[in-house]
Amino acid sequence: MARKLSEAARKSLLLGQCIPTVKQNAVKIRVKRLELDENLLMYFKKDEFYYCHDPDKKCQTGDIVLIESLPQKLTKLITHQIKEVVYPFGDITDPVTGKKVAKERYREDIEKEAEIYGKLDSTFDYSKAPPRGWQEGKKDFTSKPTYTKYHVFDKNDPYAI
Amino acid sequence: MLRSLTASIVQCRGIKHQVQIKWVRPDYVPSYKPEKSGDLENIPKITDDTLGQDYALSEEIKDAPESVKKIFSVSHLGFQAFKALAKKELTERVRRHQYDEDTTEYTIARLTAHIRCLQHTMEKYPKNIKAKQTCQELIDKRKKHLKFLRQYDYKKFEWLLEKLNIEYKGHPETYNKLSRKESLRKLTELHCDEIRNKKLHDYRNLLESQQGPFLKEKLEALKFIKSEQMELKLPITVTDQDIKKVEIQLEEWKVKDEIKQQAKKKKRHILLEESE
Numbered sequence: 001m002a003r004k005l006s007e008a009a010r011k012s013l014l015l016g017q018c019i020p021t022v023k024q025n026a027v028k029i030r031v032k033r034l035e036l037d038e039n040l041l042m043y044f045k046k047d048e049f050y051y052c053h054d055p056d057k058k059c060q061t062g063d064i065v066l067i068e069s070l071p072q073k074l075t076k077l078i079t080h081q082i083k084e085v086v087y088p089f090g091d092i093t094d095p096v097t098g099k100k101v102a103k104e105r106y107r108e109d110i111e112k113e114a115e116i117y118g119k120l121d122s123t124f125d126y127s128k129a130p131p132r133g134w135q136e137g138k139k140d141f142t143s144k145p146t147y148t149k150y151h152v153f154d155k156n157d158p159y160a161i
Numbered sequence: 162m163l164r165s166l167t168a169s170i171v172q173c174r175g176i177k178h179q180v181q182i183k184w185v186r187p188d189y190v191p192s193y194k195p196e197k198s199g200d201l202e203n204i205p206k207i208t209d210d211t212l213g214q215d216y217a218l219s220e221e222i223k224d225a226p227e228s229v230k231k232i233f234s235v236s237h238l239g240f241q242a243f244k245a246l247a248k249k250e251l252t253e254r255v256r257r258h259q260y261d262e263d264t265t266e267y268t269i270a271r272l273t274a275h276i277r278c279l280q281h282t283m284e285k286y287p288k289n290i291k292a293k294q295t296c297q298e299l300i301d302k303r304k305k306h307l308k309f310l311r312q313y314d315y316k317k318f319e320w321l322l323e324k325l326n327i328e329y330k331g332h333p334e335t336y337n338k339l340s341r342k343e344s345l346r347k348l349t350e351l352h353c354d355e356i357r358n359k360k361l362h363d364y365r366n367l368l369e370s371q372q373g374p375f376l377k378e379k380l381e382a383l384k385f386i387k388s389e390q391m392e393l394k395l396p397i398t399v400t401d402q403d404i405k406k407v408e409i410q411l412e413e414w415k416v417k418d419e420i421k422q423q424a425k426k427k428k429r430h431i432l433l434e435e436s437e
Contacts, residue, residue, distance in 0.1 A: 091316070114257045118259055124266065124321075129316040140322055141329065142331045148339055150347055158330070
């Protein structure tokens with residue numbers, strides 16, 4: 001019975017979000033859980049963190065992903081692997097119509113509105129936009145965690161605040 | 162009596178640090194400064210003789226005398242007119258259409274213009290508390306807008322950073338106050354890591370340098386065994402494949418070793434040049 005349970009737990013999938021980490025060969029996934037406090041009989045949120053193996057680098061910071069445990073631990077830390085990216089961060093598709101969405105509106109509608117008012121050259125064009133990641137390390141410092149600056153090093157680290 | 166005497170001779174207060182690490186406390190940077198707020202660009206360059214935003218539309222001013230133009234120029238109209246022009250320049254970089262005044266990109270551009278103007282004011286008058294406060298509030302507001310934009314439209318977020326020349330850094334997990342103890346602890350950790358990595362690297366080099374002679378020995382031994390087996394007409398256990406494998410390994414090692422030696426030579430040259 002116990003073995004069956006452990007096997008089932010190993011095979012089960014977890015849904016989590018990728019969060020910034022300094023590790024280069026693994027991604028850190030946060031899985032949100034609810035924990036019952038038996039005294040208060042109330043559920044409180046509790047985060048679990050998993051380090052996952054991602055050789056193809058298909059997962060970027062912020063993505064909602066499905067993870068499953070590895071048949072054998074890669075290292076002491078890396079126990080899971082990325083199975084599938086469910087929702088890419090900041091690039092949402094409406095599941096019913098299959099159209100791209102920005103906040104509560106379709107991107108098509110936004111563009112149509114701009115055309116009716118008289119589209120300017122300065123408008124952002126989705127079709128010409130490069131895929132996410134072209135500003136990473138240049139102006140967008142979100143792939144690694146930031147920290148309070150604690151020493152004056154010779155080389156200035158942009159992730160130190 | 163004795164205790165006090167020994168205490169005065171042998172000082173036992175505090176811990177003796179065996180690792181010599183010098184900690185330099187980073188200078189305090191006010192959060193309204195561009196390096197903290199993430200503005201990579203200064204206030205837009207607008208010359209003093211530029212006409213005010215509304216007056217520039219007028220037909221009459223085009224062929225008006227210089228003195229009249231001077232009256233309606235930014236230098237005469239004041240900082241408000243200058244600010245309006247700065248706002249116009251920044252918002253026109255990202256505007257969707259002529260009547261666009263409430264979209265996120267327009268809001269962020271407008272806030273950016275205001276922030277850069279206030280930063281300019283703060284440079285001139287560092288004791289202007291009201292400007293400092295407003296600037297801080299606007300920076301926080303802009304960061305919040307950028308955070309939300311990143312969540313629902315990453316491509317536009319990146320495009321906006323490029324267009325307005327803003328740097329975006331995520332919030333740290335905790336905003337802890339800088340302390341000497343914690344900083345020294347982190348520095349010691351870095352120091353330990355460095356020592357460990359250096360030792361590992363040296364050991365690796367040592368092992369790799371021993372690989373070549375061993376492979377040569379192995380090759381000779383294999384050949385010798387094969388020849389002996391052939392001579393004594395025993396069943397042959399060493400195949401040609403084994404010998405070829407070792408040969409390939411030896412060649413690969415030679416190429417790697419040459420690259421390493423060259424790198425060493427280069428390093429030595431650089432050191433010699435520096436000492437000269």
